[in-house]
Each structure stands twice: as C-alpha cells, then as structure tokens.
Amino acid sequence: MKLYYSENSGNSWKIRILLALLEVPCEKIDIDFFGKREHKSPAFLKMNPRGQVPVMEIEGQYFWDSTAQLVYIARKWGGEQWLPTDALGMTEVMHWMAFAQNQVQFGLQWARGMVLKLKPTGDFADMKRQGELGLKIMNQHLQDKDWLAVGRATIADIACYPYVAKSPEGGFDLAAYPNVLAWVKRCESVPKWPQRK
Numbered sequence: 364m365k366l367y368y369s370e371n372s373g374n375s376w377k378i379r380i381l382l383a384l385l386e387v388p389c390e391k392i393d394i395d396f397f398g399k400r401e402h403k404s405p406a407f408l409k410m411n412p413r414g415q416v417p418v419m420e421i422e423g424q425y426f427w428d429s430t431a432q433l434v435y436i437a438r439k440w441g442g443e444q445w446l447p448t449d450a451l452g453m454t455e456v457m458h459w460m461a462f463a464q465n466q467v468q469f470g471l472q473w474a475r476g477m478v479l480k481l482k483p484t485g486d487f488a489d490m491k492r493q494g495e496l497g498l499k500i501m502n503q504h505l506q507d508k509d510w511l512a513v514g515r516a517t518i519a520d521i522a523c524y525p526y527v528a529k530s531p532e533g534g535f536d537l538a539a540y541p542n543v544l545a546w547v548k549r550c551e552s553v554p555k556w557p558q559r560k
C-alpha cells in the first residue's frame with residue numbers, strides 16, 4: 364500500500380492521521396507539489412486524472428479521494444471504532460464525510476488556498492461565505508455533542524479536522540465558533556493523534 368501525498372496538503376493529512384492512529388504501515392511518497400508540480404505530470408495523471416493528492420495505491424488499484432481512502436483504512440484496520448457497520452451509524456459518519464467534501468473543501472480549504480497562493484483562481488467571497496456557513500453549521504451541531512457522529516471520534520472528525528484547524532490561515536476567526544474550537548482541541552487530545560508542524 365502506498366500513499367502519494369504532499370506535506371502542505373490537508374487532504375493528505377487526513378490519511379496520515381488515520382494511519383498514525385491505527386499504526387498501519389504504509390509507504391509514503393512525498394510529491395514535489397510546488398517545484399516540479401509532479402501532481403500534473405503524465406505519470407501522476409495516469410494514477411489520478413484529477414491531478415491531485417492524496418492518491419493511494421491499494422492492491423494494484425489507485426484511489427484518488429481522501430474519503431474513499433479513509434473508508435478503506437477504517438474498514439480494513441479500524442474495526443467498529445472509526446466507521447461503524449450498522450446502517451444508521453454508517454450513514455451518520457458519511458453525512459459528515461460529505462460535509463467535508465462540500466463546505467469544508469469549497470469554503471475553508473479553498474479560501475486558505477487562495478490566501479496562501481496554493482490555489483490560483485476562484486471567487487474568494489463565495490469561498491468565505493461557504494466557509495462561514497460550514498463553521499456555523501458545525502458550531503450549532505457541536506453545541507451539545509463532543510464529536511460529529513455516533514458519539515465518538517470517527518473518520519467524520521478526521522475528514523473535517525485539517526481544514527477546520529487550519530481555517531484561520533484562510534482568514535476565518537475560530538473564536539467566533541467556540542464549540543468548533545473546543546472540538547479541534549478535543550481531536551488533538553485523542554491518543555496518538557499526530558500534531559501538525
């Protein structure tokens with residue numbers, strides 16, 4: 364099993380968190396994202412036609428979205444803890460995994476990308492609107508809950524964590540969302556949760 368990742372990529376960070384939590388060995392290949400833009404090379408595009416990290420090579424197949432990769436790792440090595448198999452529990456987790464691919468990505472990830480010049484084009488005002496909406500939704504949801512789904516830490520939390528934790532770099536003020544801020548700290552206090560440099 365191989366993970367093609369980039370150091371600054373929050374989507375890659377999700378996978379690295381789960382691998383660390385479950386102590387799963389995996390060969391990691393650091394893509395030269397900024398210099399050679401390796402993720403746009405013909406060889407990389409054969410693995411992922413979207414030209415994005417993270418990519419995982421699993422049993423001779425390539426999977427190029429952090430959601431699919433988290434599901435694979437959790438199902439294969441995480442037992443019931445990180446992705447429950449009962450219908451309602453799994454749906455709750457996938458509900459927030461989908462949220463990570465909507466307001467979190469199109470809002471928080473992309474706004475940070477614009478500020479840090481990782482993303483060259485786009486409607487920054489719309490990204491800010493989407494991001495604020497995402498933080499508002501999470502803050503309300505976490506008002507009387509510690510975790511996003513099923514009352515414990517799951518891959519739903521891992522999927523949302525990197526770009527929420529890093530959202531101040533995109534100009535978002537997490538002090539305005541105290542339940543979200545407390546949740547970020549809660550995630551970071553999970554044993555073996557790797558701290559970001």
Ligand SMILES: N[C@@H](CCC(=O)N[C@@H](CS)C(=O)NCC(=O)O)C(=O)O
Pocket residue numbers: 371372373374375402413414415416417427428429430464468
């Ligand atoms: N939905 C994808 C998004 C992947 C993504 O946005 N990757 C970024 C780095 S974090 C990237 O490779 N961007 C380069 C590009 O889009 O051209 C996932 O969850 O894996």
